[in-house]
Amino acid sequence: MSGQLYIVATPIGNLGDISERAIEILKQVDLIAAEDTRHSNTLLQRFGINTKIRAYHEHNEEKVTQQLIQQIQAGESIALISDAGTPLINDPGYKLVVAAHDNNIQVVPIPGPSAIITALSASGLPTNKFIYEGYLPAKSEARKTRLNELRNESRTLVFYEAPHRIVESVKIMQEIFGEERRVTIARELTKQFEQIVRDKLSVINEKLESEEIKHKGEFVVIVEGAQEVSISDEEVLRINQILAEKLSPKDAAKLTAKITGKKKNEVYQLALNSEDNNN
Numbered sequence: 001m002s003g004q005l006y007i008v009a010t011p012i013g014n015l016g017d018i019s020e021r022a023i024e025i026l027k028q029v030d031l032i033a034a035e036d037t038r039h040s041n042t043l044l045q046r047f048g049i050n051t052k053i054r055a056y057h058e059h060n061e062e063k064v065t066q067q068l069i070q071q072i073q074a075g076e077s078i079a080l081i082s083d084a085g086t087p088l089i090n091d092p093g094y095k096l097v098v099a100a101h102d103n104n105i106q107v108v109p110i111p112g113p114s115a116i117i118t119a120l121s122a123s124g125l126p127t128n129k130f131i132y133e134g135y136l137p138a139k140s141e142a143r144k145t146r147l148n149e150l151r152n153e154s155r156t157l158v159f160y161e162a163p164h165r166i167v168e169s170v171k172i173m174q175e176i177f178g179e180e181r182r183v184t185i186a187r188e189l190t191k192q193f194e195q196i197v198r199d200k201l202s203v204i205n206e207k208l209e210s211e212e213i214k215h216k217g218e219f220v221v222i223v224e225g226a227q228e229v230s231i232s233d234e235e236v237l238r239i240n241q242i243l244a245e246k247l248s249p250k251d252a253a254k255l256t257a258k259i260t261g262k263k264k265n266e267v268y269q270l271a272l273n274s275e276d277n278n279n
């Protein structure tokens, strides 16, 4: 009979945030697969967990996944943990969970902390709709391109950021999103120097410059979404018709889409429908 794969969330700073169920499962399983065994040993020791532990990280994922699946098929139960928070959220584990599903192994989540939700809950920015972007690209040009693509996104945006990039990233955000857009910096959540600051991008930039917000530790950056502009089909058509006097239908639709925030195909379709109605 096959064992089970548990995906166990662990604290993102304050060890007191581990759940009773997480401790129970980590004691009970045959093996704990951990991103960094040395790092996780501190947590395991603190809660008197003596279960065998082995490394599972991005460099050995491929090989170890197969071995872990075979162990589970042989009847063992395994818990996956990462250095902090919920495994698979910018952490290893995806291959293992996919392989478990492919092999009809039951995957059991043991929920707990994740920096995304922890930061959002205290951000003072809308939480009803949000998108999680993870880390922005490391190179500045690629970072600008990605932020430009997100410029009209109306849902709240959640980013993870490294301490050595926080200043530059927030500067680029101001360039692209404008200085009035609100942002919350959530630093060192659940830890001794926790800092959660919400303000306009321009003010947050000043606070980073002056180091009122320190450039140390772990960061979640939450940015308010763009204001939704509602524009009627008639208005879209009118703009498109004016542009079409000088441009090809394709270029006019492209530019109309840029101006109105609509999709190019939508504009094109609107123009076609209107032509049909006029014929």
Ligand code: SAM
Pocket (backbone or CB within 6 Å): 012, 013, 082, 084, 085, 086, 087, 088, 089, 090, 091, 113, 114, 115, 116, 159, 160, 161, 162, 186, 187, 188, 189, 190, 191, 218, 219, 220
């Ligand atoms: N699996 C983790 C989770 O569920 O949140 C995320 C792992 S990811 C490799 C690490 C990043 O998460 C950090 O660089 C930081 O952006 C964010 N993070 C993790 N712990 C945090 C904390 N205590 N305060 C603020 N951000 C944190």
